[in-house]
Amino acid sequence: xxxxxxxxxxxxxxxxxxxxxxxxxxxxxxxxxxxxxxxxxxxxxxxxxxxxxxxxxxxxxxxxxxxxxxxxxxxxxxxxxxxxxxxxxxxxxxxxxxxxxxxxxxxxxxxxxxxxxxxxxxxxxxxxxxxxxxxxxxxxxxxxxxxxxxxxxxxxxxxxxxxxxxxxxxxxxxxxxxxxxxxxxxxxxxxxxxxxxxxxxxxxxxxxxxxxxxxxxxxxxxxxxxxxxxxxxxxxxxxxxxxxxxxxxxxxxxxxxxxxxxxxxxxxxxxxxxxxxxxxxxxxxxxxxxxxxxxxxxxxxxxxxxxxxxxxxxxxxxxxxxxxxxxxxxxxxxxxxxxxxxxxxxxxxxxxxxxxxxxxxxxxxxxxxxxxxxxxxxxxxxxxxxxxxxxxxxxxxxxxxxxxxxxxxxxxxxxxxxxxxxxxxxxxxxxxxxxxxxxxxxxxxxxxxxxxxxxxxxxxxxxxxxxxxxxxxxxxxxxxxxxxxxxxxxxxxxxxxxxxxxxxxxxxxxxxxxxxxxxxxxxxxxxxxx
Amino acid sequence: xxxxxxxxxxxxxxxxxxxxxxxxxxxxxxxxxxxxxxxxxxxxxxxxxxxxxxxxxxxxxxxxxxxxxxxxxxxxxxxxxxxxxxxxxxxxxxxxxxxxxxxxxxxxxxxxxxxxxxxxxxxxxxxxxxxxxxxxxxxxxxxxxxxxxxxxxxxxxxxxxxxxxxxxxxxxxxxxxxxxxxxxxxxxxxxxxxxxxxxxxxxxxxxxxxxxxxxxxxxxxxxxxxxxxxxxxxxxxxxxxxxxxxxxx
Numbered sequence: 001x002x003x004x005x006x007x008x009x010x011x012x013x014x015x016x017x018x019x020x021x022x023x024x025x026x027x028x029x030x031x032x033x034x035x036x037x038x039x040x041x042x043x044x045x046x047x048x049x050x051x052x053x054x055x056x057x058x059x060x061x062x063x064x065x066x067x068x069x070x071x072x073x074x075x076x077x078x079x080x081x082x083x084x085x086x087x088x089x090x091x092x093x094x095x096x097x098x099x100x101x102x103x104x105x106x107x108x109x110x111x112x113x114x115x116x117x118x119x120x121x122x123x124x125x126x127x128x129x130x131x132x133x134x135x136x137x138x139x140x141x142x143x144x145x146x147x148x149x150x151x152x153x154x155x156x157x158x159x160x161x162x163x164x165x166x167x168x169x170x171x172x173x174x175x176x177x178x179x180x181x182x183x184x185x186x187x188x189x190x191x192x193x194x195x196x197x198x199x200x201x202x203x204x205x206x207x208x209x210x211x212x213x214x215x216x217x218x219x220x221x222x223x224x225x226x227x228x229x230x231x232x233x234x235x236x237x238x239x240x241x242x243x244x245x246x247x248x249x250x251x252x253x254x255x256x257x258x259x260x261x262x263x264x265x266x267x268x269x270x271x272x273x274x275x276x277x278x279x280x281x282x283x284x285x286x287x288x289x290x291x292x293x294x295x296x297x298x299x300x301x302x303x304x305x306x307x308x309x310x311x312x313x314x315x316x317x318x319x320x321x322x323x324x325x326x327x328x329x330x331x332x333x334x335x336x337x338x339x340x341x342x343x344x345x346x347x348x349x350x351x352x353x354x355x356x357x358x359x360x361x362x363x364x365x366x367x368x369x370x371x372x373x374x375x376x377x378x379x380x381x382x383x384x385x386x387x388x389x390x391x392x393x394x395x396x397x398x399x400x401x402x403x404x405x406x407x408x409x410x411x412x413x414x415x416x417x418x419x420x421x422x423x424x425x426x427x428x429x430x431x432x433x434x435x436x437x438x439x440x441x442x443x444x445x446x447x448x449x450x451x452x453x454x455x456x457x458x459x460x461x462x463x464x465x466x467x468x469x470x471x472x473x474x475x476x477x478x479x480x481x482x483x484x485x486x487x488x489x490x491x492x493x494x495x496x497x498x499x500x501x502x503x504x505x506x507x508x509x510x511x512x513x514x515x516x517x518x519x520x521x522x523x524x525x526x527x528x529x530x
Numbered sequence: 531x532x533x534x535x536x537x538x539x540x541x542x543x544x545x546x547x548x549x550x551x552x553x554x555x556x557x558x559x560x561x562x563x564x565x566x567x568x569x570x571x572x573x574x575x576x577x578x579x580x581x582x583x584x585x586x587x588x589x590x591x592x593x594x595x596x597x598x599x600x601x602x603x604x605x606x607x608x609x610x611x612x613x614x615x616x617x618x619x620x621x622x623x624x625x626x627x628x629x630x631x632x633x634x635x636x637x638x639x640x641x642x643x644x645x646x647x648x649x650x651x652x653x654x655x656x657x658x659x660x661x662x663x664x665x666x667x668x669x670x671x672x673x674x675x676x677x678x679x680x681x682x683x684x685x686x687x688x689x690x691x692x693x694x695x696x697x698x699x700x701x702x703x704x705x706x707x708x709x710x711x712x713x714x715x716x717x718x719x720x721x722x723x724x725x726x727x728x729x730x731x732x733x734x735x736x737x738x739x740x741x742x743x744x745x746x747x748x749x750x751x752x753x754x755x756x757x758x759x760x761x762x763x764x765x766x767x768x769x770x771x772x773x774x775x776x777x778x779x
Contacts, residue, residue, distance in 0.1 A: 034721060035708040035721060035723070036708070037707075037708040037709045037710040037721055037722075038705075038707055038708060038709065039705060039709055039710070040709065040710040040711075040712060041703065041705060041709045041710070041711055041712070042587065042588060042712045042713075042714045043588060043699060043711060043712070043713065043714060044585030044586070044587075044588040044591075044669050044671040044699070044714050044715070045671060045699070045700075045735075045736060045739065046713035046714075046715065046716070046718065047672070047739075048732065048735035048736055048738070048739050049711060049722075049732065049735075051731075051735050052728060052731035052732035052734070052735045053722065053728065053731070055731040055734070055735075056725070056727040056728040056730075056731040057727070058722065058723065058728060060720060
């Protein structure tokens, strides 16, 4: 018979040493031998004996040889089943471990879409094509570690859920073949952290270019609307990129900037903008059609709304017009309103010019020559400016050398105030900070000085207003975007050809143990029946 | 031995009766055949039928039967005119007078159980020329074989006494465990495990057999004597038989 027509069935035994148990057939044979009677008894009453045997249920053993072979065959089948007979099968791995690179760089796109999505499609297609006996485990490493387990042809529950790439990649070059002789490992990556030398590898590098946005800082002048935003757009990989950087959101409209990034280059963008009174999100965005990785192209903040203060002016004398003008200026800049002074009215900012006033319960404001307490000190006539604090945020960069004061009242400066501008006779402008705000006190009334005429007055006014609100989180960075993309992920690897396909999977041999035991049971049943 | 004796009456003729005993005068008168019964004939001879079938070899039954036959035969020689000895294989032997006792004992001693006994051999033997009361020594193991003979004896008016030398095997089995049981008649064998249940069942069957044997003899109007075999050196048997000779024989 030609060899190709002969079906060779491979047989294997897991525990061949157990076949020694077949020697028990000798014991079975000995036990199956008919008993050797101890003596012979002759009887003349054969008939009564037969009837007595029938009554006692003693039947003569029939088919003794057949019964022995049935028992011996059942015993042999049980021993073979116990020895772990296996039929057929094919050598090869029976388990698949998939390592899926879910780092942020896998969010890069090419014609097939995001690299991670392409990798998941490839895993899904292969998973469904595997035989049922193959065990599958998928590990996705990126922002976290996710694990799915299943069998060939049957996707694990939750696998269909789409997860975005993120986080920093893991070192993959050192991955081995996988623990166990029946395991093979398949790594899908863009090659950003190396490619393993063993096992199956699928490289999905996009070969695209990328630039990333980095935050440099936001200077916020809240409660004033003004703010300054600085970012850097850094070229990460690929050829020259042309795009635009825009700042948009809860701010006044600003024109985007056209940017050309050479390989390795960077662009510093700076905006001085004013936020909208209602606050909201503010986003810096890098738009480039050729940028493959969009995950690091934007940074966002949440801007707190402007305080919209209710400002009241109290004046005693001619300086009230200056106070009103200052109040109106502040209200216009902060979205607030100047309200009439009325008993019981809620006021966020108080401007007082002259007079005497108890400031208990008022959180913040400006007092120009306002006396506190009952006593009157001797006024200073024509005090000269001795110096001013050039480091304090309220007075830094301002020039008070031309300040002229006609009459100053020392009692208008609270005792524990921080001196901002000092005269020859005493403090002329001081700051008192409280829990809910701050007050700036001048020892002179607006009408008794040329302060409103100084160039520093508007700046001083705004700074005092801003300082009066204290520390407030007016700009809050929002997660996501470029904040979640490590700088190393922005460098997209080039297209690589180091791919290795999966080896053919093995097939487990058939275990006929149950059938052998069932056949043995059938033989025993036949023996009992006979 | 001649056809002498006192006339003791008539009985109806049965096939096989001696034609010399026909009473022709009674036939002439009645038109029916009648046989004369002679009283002395019954007293002066007996017929000893010894069963020599293989079943008699159970235990000491055959030896006991030989001894019983020797005792009965000796008593018959002493008190009667003669005795017919039959074993079913050869024509009956006739022994007369005490002088023939040694020959009687020699004949009995030479008897051996035969395995080629035909069924109903007793009937065939008794249909030959025998006389007097019948003393049938056998194990009567198969009632279907001796029942027809008893019926024939009853029809012919032959007084008969059955002697059954009893052995322990007639009541049950004493051994236990596995035994090789062999039929003494046919030679068939079978391995048997004797347990409590089998003992009880066998005792029941043997009791049934005993009742059946008694019933067959009772139905024929004859006694069946179960004779417990004494030890070989026990001479009380002969003394008992001597004392009760009249009632037994």
